[in-house]
Structure formats: structure tokens, C-alpha cells
Amino acid sequence: MSRKQRLVVIGNGMAGARFVEELVARGGRERFEIAMFGDEPYGNYNRILLSGVLAGTHQAKDVFLNPLAWYDAHGVTLHAGHRVTAIDRALRVVHAGEVAAPYDLLVIATGSSAFLPPIDGLMKDGALVDGAFVFRTLDDCSAIRKRAETARRAAVIGGGLLGLEAARGLLGFGLQVHVVHRVSHLMEVQLDPDAGHTLSRSVEKLGVKVHLDKETVGVRTQDGAVSAVLFKDGGELACELLVVSAGIRPNAELARACGLEVARGIVVDDALQTSDPHVFSIGECAEHRGQLYGLVAPLWDQGRVLADRLTEREAAYVGSRVSTKLKVAGVELAVMGERDAQPGDEVVSYAEPSRGIYKKLLVRGGKLAGAILLGDASAAPALLQAFDRGAELPETRAELLFPSASSSCPALDLDALPEDAQVCNCNGVTKGAIVSAVKSGKRSMKVLCDATRAGTGCGSCKPQIEALLAAAAEGAVTEDPSVHWYVPGVPLPKPDLVREIRARGLKSVSAVFRELAAGRGLASGNDDPASKTGLASLLKTLWGKEYVDERDARFINDRVHANIQRDGTFSVIPRIYGGVTTPAQLRKIADVADKYEVPMVKITGGQRIDLLGIPKARLPDVWRDLGMPSGHAYAKAFRTCKTCVGTEFCRYGVGDSTALGIAIERRFQGLESPGKLKLATAGCPRNCSEATTKDVGAVAIEGGRWEIYVGGAAGSRVRKGDVLCTVDTQQDALTIIGRFLQYYREHAKFGERTWAFVERLGIDRLKSVLFDDSEGICARLDGDIQAAVDAYVDPWSEGQAPVHQTQFAERIDVPVSALKRVAGGRR
Amino acid sequence: MSARGLGPIELVPPGEGRTFDLGGMAIAVFRTRDGELYATQARCPHKQGPLADGLVGGRSVTCPLHARRFDLATGQAHGGECDALRTYPVFERDGQLFVELRTESQVQACRV
Ligand code: SRM
Ligand SMILES: Cc1cc2nc3c(=O)[nH]c(=O)nc-3n(C[C@H](O)[C@H](O)[C@H](O)COP(=O)(O)OP(=O)(O)OC[C@H]3O[C@@H](n4cnc5c(N)ncnc54)[C@H](O)[C@@H]3O)c2cc1C
Ligand code: SF4
Ligand code: FES
Numbered sequence: 001m002s003r004k005q006r007l008v009v010i011g012n013g014m015a016g017a018r019f020v021e022e023l024v025a026r027g028g029r030e031r032f033e034i035a036m037f038g039d040e041p042y043g044n045y046n047r048i049l050l051s052g053v054l055a056g057t058h059q060a061k062d063v064f065l066n067p068l069a070w071y072d073a074h075g076v077t078l079h080a081g082h083r084v085t086a087i088d089r090a091l092r093v094v095h096a097g098e099v100a101a102p103y104d105l106l107v108i109a110t111g112s113s114a115f116l117p118p119i120d121g122l123m124k125d126g127a128l129v130d131g132a133f134v135f136r137t138l139d140d141c142s143a144i145r146k147r148a149e150t151a152r153r154a155a156v157i158g159g160g161l162l163g164l165e166a167a168r169g170l171l172g173f174g175l176q177v178h179v180v181h182r183v184s185h186l187m188e189v190q191l192d193p194d195a196g197h198t199l200s201r202s203v204e205k206l207g208v209k210v211h212l213d214k215e216t217v218g219v220r221t222q223d224g225a226v227s228a229v230l231f232k233d234g235g236e237l238a239c240e241l242l243v244v245s246a247g248i249r250p251n252a253e254l255a256r257a258c259g260l261e262v263a264r265g266i267v268v269d270d271a272l273q274t275s276d277p278h279v280f281s282i283g284e285c286a287e288h289r290g291q292l293y294g295l296v297a298p299l300w301d302q303g304r305v306l307a308d309r310l311t312e313r314e315a316a317y318v319g320s321r322v323s324t325k326l327k328v329a330g331v332e333l334a335v336m337g338e339r340d341a342q343p344g345d346e347v348v349s350y351a352e353p354s355r356g357i358y359k360k361l362l363v364r365g366g367k368l369a370g371a372i373l374l375g376d377a378s379a380a381p382a383l384l385q386a387f388d389r390g391a392e393l394p395e396t397r398a399e400l401l402f403p404s405a406s407s408s409c410p411a412l413d414l415d416a417l418p419e420d421a422q423v424c425n426c427n428g429v430t431k432g433a434i435v436s437a438v439k440s441g442k443r444s445m446k447v448l449c450d451a452t453r454a455g456t457g458c459g460s461c462k463p464q465i466e467a468l469l470a471a472a473a474e475g476a477v478t479e480d481p482s483v484h485w486y487v488p489g490v491p492l493p494k495p496d497l498v499r500e501i502r503a504r505g506l507k508s509v510s511a512v513f514r515e516l517a518a519g520r521g522l523a524s525g526n527d528d529p530a531s532k533t534g535l536a537s538l539l540k541t542l543w544g545k546e547y548v549d550e551r552d553a554r555f556i557n558d559r560v561h562a563n564i565q566r567d568g569t570f571s572v573i574p575r576i577y578g579g580v581t582t583p584a585q586l587r588k589i590a591d592v593a594d595k596y597e598v599p600m601v602k603i604t605g606g607q608r609i610d611l612l613g614i615p616k617a618r619l620p621d622v623w624r625d626l627g628m629p630s631g632h633a634y635a636k637a638f639r640t641c642k643t644c645v646g647t648e649f650c651r652y653g654v655g656d657s658t659a660l661g662i663a664i665e666r667r668f669q670g671l672e673s674p675g676k677l678k679l680a681t682a683g684c685p686r687n688c689s690e691a692t693t694k695d696v697g698a699v700a701i702e703g704g705r706w707e708i709y710v711g712g713a714a715g716s717r718v719r720k721g722d723v724l725c726t727v728d729t730q731q732d733a734l735t736i737i738g739r740f741l742q743y744y745r746e747h748a749k750f751g752e753r754t755w756a757f758v759e760r761l762g763i764d765r766l767k768s769v770l771f772d773d774s775e776g777i778c779a780r781l782d783g784d785i786q787a788a789v790d791a792y793v794d795p796w797s798e799g800q801a802p803v804h805q806t807q808f809a810e811r812i813d814v815p816v817s818a819l820k821r822v823a824g825g826r827r
Numbered sequence: 828m829s830a831r832g833l834g835p836i837e838l839v840p841p842g843e844g845r846t847f848d849l850g851g852m853a854i855a856v857f858r859t860r861d862g863e864l865y866a867t868q869a870r871c872p873h874k875q876g877p878l879a880d881g882l883v884g885g886r887s888v889t890c891p892l893h894a895r896r897f898d899l900a901t902g903q904a905h906g907g908e909c910d911a912l913r914t915y916p917v918f919e920r921d922g923q924l925f926v927e928l929r930t931e932s933q934v935q936a937c938r939v
Pocket of ligand 1: 564676713715716717
């Protein structure tokens with residue numbers, strides 16, 4: 001066999017390095033001696049994560065894809081930090097300073113550079129003036145971060161994808177951030193004007209000031225550093241930090257200088273070959289069919305095709321369909337395909353400007369030609385799949401824009417997805433690659449993602465990866481052992497935990513952490529926030545009045561006895577026993593609503609009235625004025641008992657459902673439990689209060705008897721309850737219900753609703769324990785629930801007697817006089 | 828560098844956080860059960876959740892709205908799924924809380 005061919009790659013960026021990886025994976029080392037030149041002094045890193053590095057969500061060390069050792073291990077010679085200065089096509093040699101490397105085949109993957117618009121004073125001695133930066137490399141990123149530490153105001157020139165990501169990152173440094181954009185709406189390459197305007201508002205809400213229609217013509221400096229940018233209209237903006245992000249230009253000079261055909265980029269054909277059959281080009285520097293690409297997905301395709309061809313596999317590159325996602329925390333934006341409709345296209349759109357939502361689909365011949373999803377990108381995975389595959393869209397377009405709320409992974413047909421379909425668009429990982437990694441033993445999410453890199457970019461494809469893992473592992477998914485523990489921070493299943501707590505007499509959450517979690521190799525110290533609320537609930541159930549209540553173990557709702565809302569205010573739902581109210585009570589509620597200018601008064605789905613939008617500091621006053629007990633609409637506790645009118649008025653009623661409902665609610669109000677408890681009573685089997693789909697339901701039947709249903713649900717899950725027993729009197733109904741509730745309190749996992757609990761234990765077991773007393777515990781259960789009922793105190797009484805001086809403080813005002821500077825500081 | 832007094836340490840109960848308003852700008856101060864003090868920006872970078880209302884544990888706070896978790900010392904979000912928090916040095920002396928605001932831009936930054 002003849003000697004190996006010499007393959008030289010110029011550019012060790014996303015395209016060059018990926019191509020070499022693909023080539024090595026295809027046995028390329030058998031055929032080629034591979035040498036690479038990279039301008040940057042590193043191995044290869046994930047450029048798209050630089051936005052995260054700037055924003056501080058990623059550390060620089062987290063973005064490396066192939067460290068220097070990878071090249072050694074795979075026999076690839078890397079000249080890191082060597083810039084190629086000339087290509088001699090006649091002799092087939094590339095020159096990089098002292099180093100000269102002969103080649104048989106050459107791949108140019110030099111990427112692009114930031115475009116610098118003509119701005120007076122931007123450059124000094126051939127370099128950017130002090131304080132001005134572009135945003136392209138890891139070094140740029142470190143330099144910007146360093147400058148941001150001392151600057152107060154930053155201007156980003158260019159309101160495209162990168163400019164916005166840079167601006168978002170700078171906000172995190174506490175700077176005043178301005179985006180200056182030359183045209184009349186942001187991201188005009190991808191977005192139509194309406195979307196652009198909506199985006200401006202969303203970005204401004206984050207704190208970035210957007211200037212549109214502003215052409216920057218000059219930079220002013222002070223002491224040699226940027227002090228302001230100057231606009232064509234005569235205006236100016238003071239800033240100490242300037243990031244120029246006004247587009248990119250392919251690095252094609254090398255190619256041009258050696259006489260290769262160059263248009264805007266280095267011209268290549270479907271074989272990715274340039275005008276010289278020994279020279280190929282891929283990535284952002286290449287121009288294919290008149291198209292330049294500025295995203296990674298196309299260059300993954302190119303790298304694969306070229307690696308296939310150089311190892312004598314059949315392949316051609318015919319262009320890529322592009323889609324992208326804005327990586328700006330707080331603003332969801334996904335864009336794919338074309339921006340503007342052509343005549344004959346069907347345009348489906350939805351806008352809700354006040355919430356920053358704008359969605360638009362371009363449908364051409366029943367297929368997706370383009371889409372913009374702004375403010376809510378939940379539909380993106382399904383649309384992307386349809387777009388990538390050129391699939392026929394379903395008839396009901398609304399389903400496309402609003403994936404059904406119940407499925408976390410919108411209508412994605414993973415089975416139908418071909419092997420080579422890309423699942424992770426950030427790292428270009430295909431379904432096939434994920435499935436084969438699973439088959440080769442990568443059976444937990446973490447191991448799988450680490451091994452394939454899938455899901456390690458923006459993370460939006462994780463639901464699909466999880467689904468693929470579940471399918472491909474055929475039931476052998478390795479799970480984290482913690483799924484069997486009662487809470488993640490204490491390594492014990494519920495029965496063992498309860499035994500330990502009882503044996504050691506642990507009565508507070510901190511005592512449990514101290515005795516049972518410390519020294520078990522769990523992360524950072526003792527108390528785990530994700531475990532606190534579950535432990536608090538369990539201890540309260542186990543110890544009743546003896547429980548040592550530590551307020552920090554409670555979720556905010558339980559600390560202030562109201563439900564936190566999206567804007568940080570709270571909702572107040574007073575208890576209305578059995579849904580039966582009076583004109584006086586209604587009047588009082590109305591008065592309170594007026595007095596406190598309550599933004600919304602709403603009849604809930606639980607037969608009660610909700611006052612929404614109350615600031616934390618006003619809760620005590622609202623409760624005092626209402627003079628009604630808490631409805632516990634915020635806690636894992638007994639919530640409501642819905643009733644129907646029953647025998648009192650209804651012509652069909654055979655049992656007094658209102659009286660029973662009120663008695664149930666009075667007895668069990670506020671009782672803590674592993675999950676919420678919502679009950680109902682119905683006066684006859686017409687079941688107007690939906691009692692058969694409640695945690696516990698009592699349905700009156702002929703002869704004054706009650707059927708007791710348990711484990712019903714009509715929330716995220718719909719399940720008809722099972723009949724536990726039939727009882728003769730209201731008193732018996734209260735007893736058996738209490739017994740069931742206590743058993744559930746003791747045996748359910750934290751957060752496990754009754755439907756799951758009843759299903760897990762089976763109704764026959766429950767009947768035998770609770771009705772036939774097969775374990776002889778019924779009397780004990782009845783006693784314990786009575787004790788819990790007796791321990792009940794209306795939490796809203798804390799409004800007038802707070803457990804802590806700042807319990808209801810929304811903000812603690814520091815008087816201006818206290819703001820005087822104190823010399824010294826921390827010692 | 829200047830330190831500013833916030834008031835008695837008892838304003839923040841052990842294991843919890845509180846929001847302090849310094850004349851129009853807000854910071855969240857946390858006191859862990861181990862007695863450590865931390866201060867960060869008041870609102871969550873995700874969707875502006877009130878961080879002082881979160882659950883504190885170990886050296887982290889979990890936002891009450893969508894459970895993003897942050898390291899109180901470094902401000903980093905666990906799993907990098909969110910921007911990092913700004914943090915401020917905070918300490919106690921003679922029973923009083925003090926926060927250090929290092930630059931004017933930090934002061935500006937509190938106005939989220
Ligand atoms: C206010 C109310 C909606 C309304 O305007 O009518 C409501 C509001 C919320 N529900 Fe609900 N649910 C309300 C009746 C219901 C009902 C109907 C009912 O109670 O008869 C259901 C179905 C029954 C059930 O619970 O299964 C219901 C099933 C849910 C679920 C799904 C639970 C499940 O496991 O299936 C959640 C999510 C959860 O608990 O994790 C939920 C969670 C929520 C939360 C607490 C979400 C949250 O954590 O912030 C909402 C609080 C809004 C707020 O800030 O006040 N809500 N929710 C209703 C209050 C009833 C009341 O008077 O107490
Ligand atoms: C901050 C940021 C965020 C981004 N986010 C996304 C995103 O979310 N999604 C997305 O799809 N795309 C994103 N991109 C774009 C994406 O990074 C590029 O499309 C991709 O890196 C292009 O790969 P490339 O190999 O062609 O060029 P590059 O990755 O730039 O690699 C080219 C390499 O060649 C080197 N080089 C150039 N000339 C020479 C020479 N003469 N000698 C030696 N070496 C040379 C350069 O130093 C560089 O290392 C982002 C880009 C940036 C800067
Ligand atoms: S009230 Fe219930 S159904 Fe409505 S948005 Fe909130 S959780 Fe969802
Ligand atoms: S607002 Fe904090 S996690 Fe969403």
C-alpha cells in the first residue's frame with residue numbers, strides 16, 4: 001500500500017475540529033496523516049457557549065470540546081497558536097511563520113471575523129481602541145469581562161442575535177447596557193418588524209436600553225480609551241465599554257491570495273471542493289450555492305459530508321435548513337426558515353404584545369417554510385422536527401402554535417424520526433448517535449449527555465433525549481438511587497426514615513439533617529433546600545404538637561399563609577365551609593376588595609373566592625378585615641370540601657350533602673398531608689359536586705347511606721375514585737374518612753396525591769386495613785387523627801401575632817440616615 | 828469601599844432571607860442556619876422572582892417561583908441554567924448587619 005496522504009486543515013474552530021473528529025471516527029487515520037493549524041492557542045472549544053461565559057452561566061473551562069490531549073491521543077498534529085500566512089498551491093505547501101506543511105489535500109476552515117463598520121476613531125494603530133471589543137473568541141470574552149468590572153455603561157453596536165446575547169451578558173455585571181441598532185427593528189435578518197418590536201420591549205424589560213435607527217459614525221476617547229459613541233443624527237451616548245457586533249465577514253483572504261475562486265466566501269460545490277481539486281472548504285468561510293452560513297448546524301452537515309467523501313463513502317452537500325434560538329435568559333425566541341411570506345403562502349400568527357408573545361408560521365404547500373416563536377418557544381421542538389424533515393403539517397394549525405399543556409414534550413414523534421435526524425441542534429447530535437450510545441451502555445441521563453454532548457448546549461432538547469433514552473434502554477434506564485428516598489437530601493426511604501426519626505426522637509428539620517444527612521457524602525453541608533418542606537410535613541405528622549417548627553423549612557407559601565404569584569404578590573382565599581356563604585360575608589369580602597384595591601376577585605374552581613395580587617405586607621390587614629379563617633389554598637394540606645345543595649333544596653337529594661360537607665371541612669380544615677386534599681360530597685348519584693373524582697368523595701344513595709370514594713382525581717390526571725365502603729350515618733362517614741386520611745398521611749410519599757397512593761397500595765388492601773381492621777390499627781388511627789384535628793390553629797391568626805418581627809415584611813426599608821458610610825468594612 | 832448599615836441582625840431569622848430597600852435599590856440578605864451571611868441582588872434573573880422568599884439550604888437559595896437554585900457565595904446558578912446573581916459582601920459587627928457596595932455601578936445594579 002502506498003504512503004498515507006497528507007491532510008492539512010487550516011482552522012481549528014467548530015467546523016475544522018468537528019470535521020477531523022468525524023474523519024477519525026471513519027477510520028481516517030488509516031489513510032491520512034492529519035495536521036491542523038489553529039490561530040487560537042487552545043484546543044477546540046464550543047464557540048456558541050461564549051455567550052454563557054460572558055453572562056457567567058458557564059466557566060471558560062466548561063466550553064472546551066477537545067483539549068490538547070485529544071489531538072495527541074488521536075495522532076493528530078495540532079499547531080495551536082500558529083496562524084497560516086500563505087498557501088502555495090503549486091508546491092502544495094502551507095506556511096505559518098517558521099512552520100511549513102506540505103499537503104496532498106487541504107481543508108480551509110478559517111471561519112469568519114467580526115465585521116467592523118467604518119466608524120471614526122474605532123481603530124488605533126491597526127487595533128481596536130482601548131475599551132472597544134468584538135465578540136468572537138474566548139480571549140475576546142475574557143477581555144470584555146475584565147473591562148466590565150470597572151465600566152459603568154456599555155454600548156453594543158448591532159442588535160442582531162450576537163449583539164443581544166452580549167448585551168444580556170453585560171447586564172449581569174450591573175452595567176447600564178445600551179444596544180445601538182442601525183435599522184428600525186432588532187434582528188432584522190431573522191425577524192419581521194412586528195416580532196422585532198415585541199422583542200425590543202422584552203429586552204428593555206430585562207433592563208437593556210434599545211436605540212433603533214441609529215447609525216454609529218464615531219467613537220470619542222478620553223485618555224486613550226472609549227468614552228462615548230457618536231451618531232449620524234448628531235446624538236451621542238457615553239460609555240466606557242463598547243462591543244461591536246455588526247455582522248461577520250468570511251475569512252477568505254488566504255484563499256483569495258492563492259488564486260482560489262472567492263465570491264463573498266470561498267466558493268465550493270456539492271463535494272465541498274474549491275476551484276482547486278486538492279482544496280476543500282467548510283464552515284463560515286465557505287460559500288455554497290451562493291449561500292453563506294453563520295450557524296453551527298450547517299457546518300456539522302458539511303463536516304459529515306466531507307469526512308464521508310474523503311473515506312470513499314457516497315455523500316453530497318446540498319445545503320442546510322437553518323434554525324436558531326436566542327440564548328438570552330428571560331426571553332424565549334426560536335426562529336427557523338424564511339422570514340417573509342411569498343405570494344400564496346398561508347400565514348398563521350398569534351400575538352399578545354403585553355406578554356411579549358409573538359408567533360408566526362409560514363405554511364407553503366402544507367409544509368412549514370418558516371417560523372418565529374417569541375415569548376413562548378414551547379412549540380419549537382415539534383415545529384423544528386416538521387421543518388427539518390419537510391413534513392406535512394396537521395390540519396389544525398392552532399395545535400402547532402400551542403402544544404397541549406399536558407404534554408411536556410410536545411407532539412414529537414420520536415419513533416418516526418429517521419436515524420440521522422438531529423436531536424441536539426447545538427452540538428449536532430443525531431438520534432442515531434444517542435440511541436447507539438444508549439445501546440453501548442450509557443443508561444442514565446448524565447452519562448449519556450456527557451458522552452454524546454447532546455443536551456449540553458442550550459438544553460432545550462433534553463425532553464427528547466430522555467424519551468430516546470427511555471425507549472432505547474428498554475426499561476433498563478439506570479436511575480439515581482435517590483428516587484427511592486423520601487427526600488433527596490436524606491438517603492433513606494420513608495419507612496426507614498420514620499423509624500430513625502422515632503428512635504432518635506428527632507423533632508426538628510435541622511435535627512434530622514444533623515443526625516441523618518451529615519457525613520453521608522451529600523453536597524454542601526447539612527440542610528438541602530429541596531428536602532426541607534418534605535421533612536417539615538413528615539415531622540408535623542409524626543409529632544403533632546411536639547414538633548419543633550422551624551420556619552425556614554417551610555416554602556414561602558407556608559411561611560406567610562398565602563400563595564405566591566408570578567409577580568411576587570400573594571393570593572388570599574378565605575375558607576367558606578362547604579361553599580355556603582351569606583350576604584354579610586359577601587359584603588365583607590367586597591369591602592375588603594375595595595379597601596385594598598384588589599386587582600382581581602375570582603370565583604375559584606373550588607367553590608370559593610380568591611382575592612389576587614395582595615402584597616405580602618398587607619396580608620395581615622386583609623385577614624383582619626375579612627375576619628374569616630384561612631382556606632389553606634397554598635399548602636399541602638386539607639383544602640376544600642365542595643358540596644351540592646342536596647336534600648336542603650334539590651328535588652332529587654337523598655342525603656344532606658351540604659351538612660356533611662360543612663362538617664368534613666370544619667373537622668379537617670388545614671390538616672397537613674403529603675399532598676393536597678380536595679374532597680366533595682354529593683346529595684345523590686347525579687354527583688353535581690364531582691365527588692367521584694376527588695381525593696375523598698361521599699355520595700348519598702337511597703336509604704340515607706353514603707358511598708365513600710377514595711383516590712379520585714380530575715387535575716393533571718383523571719381517575720375515578722374507588723369505593724372504600726358504604727356507611728350508614730354522617731358520623732360513620734367522618735370516622736372512616738379521618739381514618740383514611742391519617743393512613744395516607746403516614747404512608748404516602750411527599751407530594752404523592754391520593755390517586756397515586758390508592759393505586760400503589762390497591763383498594764383491596766386499604767379496605768382490609770381500614771374497614772376490616774386486619775392490622776388492628778384502626779383505633780390508633782382514629783386517635784391520631786383526632787389529636788391532629790385538636791392541634792389545628794388558624795394560621796391567619798399569625799397576622800396579628802407574627803412569629804417573627806419581619807415575617808410579613810416585603811422589603812425592610814433602610815432609612816437614609818442609616819446609609820451613612822462606615823469606615824473600614826469587613827476585617 | 829464603604830459599608831452600609833442595614834439594622835440589627837435579628838431582622839433576618841436563621842435559615843431565611845429578607846429583602847432590604849436602600850433608598851430605591853434592593854438587595855436580598857440571607858442568614859444560613861450555620862450562621863453565615865450572604866447578600867445578592869433581590870430579584871431572580873429568570874423571571875424576577877423575589878429571592879429572599881426562597882428556600883435557603885447549604886450555601887444556596889432556591890427561587891420560590893420556578894425553583895432555579897443559586898450558590899449564595901458565587902452567585903452561580905446550579906447547572907448553569909440561568910444567569911449568575913450579583914453578590915455583595917455582607918458581615919455582622921456588634922449585632923448590626925453591614926453590606927459593602929463597592930462601586931457606583933453596583934449601586935445602580937440593584938435597581939432591578
Ligand atoms: C385558584 C385555583 C384556580 C381558580 O382560579 O379556580 C387554582 C390555582 C392553582 N392551582 Fe389548582 N387551582 C384551583 C383549583 C384546582 C382544581 C379544582 C378543585 O380544587 O376542585 C384542581 C383539580 C383537582 C385536583 O387538585 O386534582 C386543581 C389542580 C391543580 C394541580 C394538579 C394537581 C394534580 O396532581 O393533578 C396543580 C399542580 C400541583 O399541585 O402541583 C395546581 C396548582 C395550582 C396553583 C397552586 C399553582 C401554584 O403553585 O401557584 C395555582 C395557584 C394560583 C394562585 O396563585 O392562587 N392545581 N386546581 C383553584 C383554587 C381552588 C380553591 O378554592 O382552593
Ligand atoms: C458568541 C457566539 C455565540 C454563537 N451562538 C451560536 C448559536 O447559539 N447557535 C449557532 O448555531 N451558532 C452560534 N454562533 C456561530 C457559530 O459559533 C459559528 O457559526 C461557528 O463557530 C463557525 O465555525 P467555523 O469553524 O466556520 O469558524 P470558527 O469557529 O470561527 O473557527 C475558525 C477558526 O479558524 C481559525 N483561523 C482563522 N484563520 C486562520 C489562519 N489563517 N490560520 C490558522 N487558524 C485560523 C480561527 O482562529 C478560528 O479558531 C455563535 C458565535 C459566537 C461568536
Ligand atoms: S390556576 Fe391552575 S390551571 Fe390555571 S394556570 Fe394556574 S396552575 Fe394552571
Ligand atoms: S423567577 Fe426565579 S426561577 Fe423563575
